[in-house]
């Protein structure tokens with residue numbers, strides 16, 4: 001089921017929580033929205049679901065307008081499934097009952113709903129837990145019940161609001177893989193909200209970076225990582241430093257040193273740790289002073305400042321360094337931010 005948003009806006013008081021958002025998602029696409037707390041992600045998802053009424057713009061699901069001037073189709077008439085951060089399982093129903101309930105409520109016969117529930121419980125590897133109550137499950141198992149319940153509705157669109165919040169890192173990465181697997185099997189158009197950009201990049205076909213109610217950039221995870229549209233996206237996604245560069249007669253310079261960079265047109269460039277190599281300082285390198293260093297298991301992450309530049313560079317190091325140590329930085333690449 002395709003999703004089209006055109007100029008969607010939602011205000012709370014004078015403030016727009018969602019401000020003129022437009023995007024088109026194709027059927028079966030896995031689309032992630034990332035952004036800092038309060039940027040409007042949940043409000044946007046609730047607008048698609050029909051749980052909030054938009055102040056302006058249009059929302060169409062599978063080509064059918066469900067929200068527009070004077071029009072608001074109720075959530076239950078949108079063929080949309082949800083998974084929210086709080087799993088909201090029914091405590092008095094067992095696992096199978098939780099998964100079967102939405103279909104039963106929609107008039108599917110009890111035995112058939114239970115059969116379908118069992119099929120979806122097998123997908124999330126919870127067959128052996130079908131008779132348990134939610135209270136007797138771990139957080140990750142409850143999460144999987146919520147996913148199975150969502151899948152059992154066989155909705156054309158699945159909306160997920162931080163579905164992996166509160167899980168430990170191991171379970172999170174297992175669940176990321178399972179989510180991608182579910183998506184491949186179910187084929188539902190999925191809109192997935194997270195504040196964790198690594199998670200978004202792991203699961204999404206395309207993603208949007210959101211700030212203050214607006215989409216700053218929409219693209220594939222690699223596009224957004226390799227070619228951020230502006231400094232705000234560059235700073236939000238991945239590690240890196242945004243530094244001023246100058247162009248003199250076609251040659252790009254960083255702190256007076258000639259550098260070869262991708263992109264053109266702008267006055268600032270993004271340098272990721274992979275764009276830099278660290279050597280002993282000499283005349284051919286930029287001289288930097290280490291400001292911080294942390295061991296990250298197998299490698300060190302550090303920051304080092306070049307005199308005259310506003311931000312420290314972020315470094316991945318294969319040997320420990322000392323705060324205050326002088327290093328030589330070789331610039332092997334970087335991305336000139338457009339405009």
Ligand SMILES: Nc1ncnc2c1ncn2[C@@H]1O[C@H](COP(=O)(O)OP(=O)(O)OP(=O)(O)O)[C@@H](O)[C@H]1O
Nearest residue numbers: 012013017035036037038039040041042043044195
């Ligand atoms: N019902 C409401 N009434 C008034 N303001 C609201 C309401 N719901 C959300 N807001 C405000 O709208 C803005 C966007 O909120 P929203 O929950 O969409 O952000 P978010 O990006 O999902 O944040 P988080 O990651 O913390 O969940 C926030 O400033 C929030 O305080």
